[in-house]
Amino acid sequence: MKDETYATKKWVVPYKNIVAMYDGEGYVDIVEQTNCFGGACWARYHYERTSPLIVSVRNVGNTMRYLTRVGKEELNLTPSIAAAGIEAVEVGDDTISITYAGLGGGGVGATISRALAEDVIDYDHSEIGGSRSSKGTIVLPKRKRVLIGVDDTDTKEEGATWSLIHNIASDLNGKNAYYISHALVQLYPVPFKTQNCVSTVVEFACLDESKLMRDFEALLRKYTLSEETGMVALTKFDAEALREYGKLVKSKQISKETAEKAAVNAEADILMNGRGIIGALASLPYFANPMDSVIL
Incomplete structure (x- = not known):
């Protein structure tokens, strides 16, 4: 019998943390802190090409920051060129839910890898792996940006x-x-x-x-x-x-x-x-x- 725990550890690279900040007017800043920068760069390339909800993406240190609109858009997933993306961003009273979708390895990265991130309080996902497509939703606390300047x-x-x-x-x-x-x-x-x-x-x-x-x-x-x-x-x-x-x-x-x-x-x-x-x-x-x- 396959050791599922061992398999999960070997095939998933968890994100260290993901936080989401809401502007109160329909936009969310998603900040993903990665444990594997190469994987984060792959995601950025595909997400920008695939996801109509994404307004902009930029890299700051070991984070990728996705500025998105609130809403839901079906993705046209295509192997190699548009293999994964953000399908939905939904804001509740105290939470923000983000749905990722992807093909093959992109499906693994778009679901379980993020579900294991530190600030995630709940998640749900379809079957993952192989050539099939998969989706996953993570639920995060709704946070607010605070800037502090000192001199x-x-x-x-x-x-x-x-x-x-x-x-x-x-x-x-x-x-x-x-x-x-x-x-x-x-x-x-x-x-x-x-x-x-x-x-x-x-x-x-x-x-x-x-x-x-x-x-x-x-x-x-x-x-x-x-x-x-x-x-x-x-x-x-x-x-x-x-x-x-x-x-x-x-x-x-x-x-x-x-x-x-x-x-x-x-x-x-x-x-x-x-x-x-x-x-x-x-x-x-x-x-x-x-x-x-x-x-x-």
């Missing part, structure tokens, strides 16, 4: 904002708030900079944003080395309202009063109101874009 935590003698913020975010990573991206944001080198004039933005997929912000602020106040630390938070799906402000802070020195007005206009929360809010706020539109954020 001015160090001195000329010690400290580095980007590393402190990464370590705080890592400490808070968990079921309530998954830490999913980090970016260093190069700013205009003002006279009062400590060294390189860089702020930091971190992104979380969150259930209780109030708890995350309280916990983050408490740790930042405990470990910062500066009296001018700035910490801001944004609980919106994107930070486009701050795009021009971010470009401005990359191009010249501005006042703290200008930053405070921009925060009000963007509905961002100022949690630590030192001079660092200028750079902290400017970091927000560069979340999950670490290759471009480092460019002055």
